[in-house]
Amino acid sequence: MGAVTLDGSDADLDRFADRVLNGATAVEALSPVERQMRWDIEDRAGFTRSTALRSGIGLTVTKLRWERPWSLALDHGASRLKFVVVRGPGPRLTTSAGELHRLDGGTFHVSQIKRPVRLRFDFDDRAVDRDHEQLSLEIDRARLSELLGTKVLPAAVERVLASPRAYPSDAQPVVPALFQLIDELVHCDARGASRQLYLEAKGLELLAVMVDRLEESERAASSVLSTHDVDRLERARQIVLARMDDPPRLPDLARLAGLNEAKLKAGFRALFGDTVYGYLRDRRLDEAHRLLRQRRYSVSEVAARVGYANPSKFAAAFRERFGVPPSQVT
CATH class of the missing domain: 1.10.10.60 (Homeodomain-like)
Structure with missing residues (x-):
């Protein structure tokens, strides 16, 4: 399979469904701001939901299970700052520059694609017949600073933003509150007008929990400073x-x-x-x-x-x- 080209636009989900799932599924509009793609091909099943929140956050929820190892290549353009939390088995990610990252369950990652890069995801046999659940949150630096009311972001975020690498990433262990948010967002059953409000609240809560965790790590790292x-x-x-x-x-x-x-x-x-x-x-x-x-x-x-x-x-x-x-x- 050739690489799927993504550019961060609203058309990404459609391109993914057409290129990866070979048109076997259509992208469904759940609301004016939320879209869903179902994974229902031979050896993979699950869904990916993408929501554009009013707060300026892009929230993506994925649940997936596969029966045999597989790989996926993405040609990805520059992106906003991304927070990703994973539960269950995760893929190994390799960039075209040879950088290696492991998106293991029980971790969350802060990253940003600085310039166009090819990403290869390898889903190996450690994960066969187990659920992979992932929350991804994308936000601009300026909007994150505005929401937090500060110009000084946690050191882990600053490291990612300052890095000259094409795909810098900083991994942190998941705290219990993040597992609860995975449950609430993966299995969200809110309907009607309340659904968008619920997703908005949970997206902001997800951001708050991850920033709190990053700040705790920052304080620990700088504890030698008075x-x-x-x-x-x-x-x-x-x-x-x-x-x-x-x-x-x-x-x-x-x-x-x-x-x-x-x-x-x-x-x-x-x-x-x-x-x-x-x-x-x-x-x-x-x-x-x-x-x-x-x-x-x-x-x-x-x-x-x-x-x-x-x-x-x-x-x-x-x-x-x-x-x-x-x-x-x-």
Whole structure:
């Protein structure tokens, strides 16, 4: 089977049904915002439901069982931030760059596809005749920040957002509340007008539980930092963002923040998931992407505004992060 091409649009479910299930099932509209595809082919049975929530969250629920090992290839475009929680056997995921991830049951994953990439999912014989249940939640960084009322996201999320890899992923163990949400969403029997309200509430609850778990992990990872250290590291982060076009050298930044240089470097990575200049690079490129979408400045002007003196280096860094040259941003 050739790869199925997905681009994050509403047509993905239809393409999947046609390409993977060979047209054996149609995509059913359960409501104006919820669609369902049934897996009813020879060796696989189950369903996938996709819902566009008013909160800006895309929620997908899948329950699937298979009788023999199988594989699936997807050519996937850049995506929003994705949270995935799995119960039961999960597939092994391999990217075209050779990155390997295991979507095992009892874990949830934070990931983002940064640029077009081929993904191969291998469903092996460990999972035969057992239910695979999966909840996937997709959301924009800006909308997640808005819902949380904060600009500082959990370190695991920041690591994914800042990573230059095509498919960065951070795995966490599932907590009991997530198993309960799997039950409630996989077996949701709400009907009529109340169904959309129920799914909206459960989608937000799912997001809240996963963010809480990530923040607990972040606090544990940064427990060696005192409150005094955290305050000064946050001061350093704010200085870097305020002086994005002309950042201070590390010794000067440490002095301005009230830390020694060693504490600045180690603490910044522990708290924000990246080095100072790695964090700065990605925030510069995020700001450049925002400015280019406004279509008010040329590529050279945007490069200069975010601190790149060399437009060619800017274009190379931009393409590495977003998968397209800056001239193609619309």
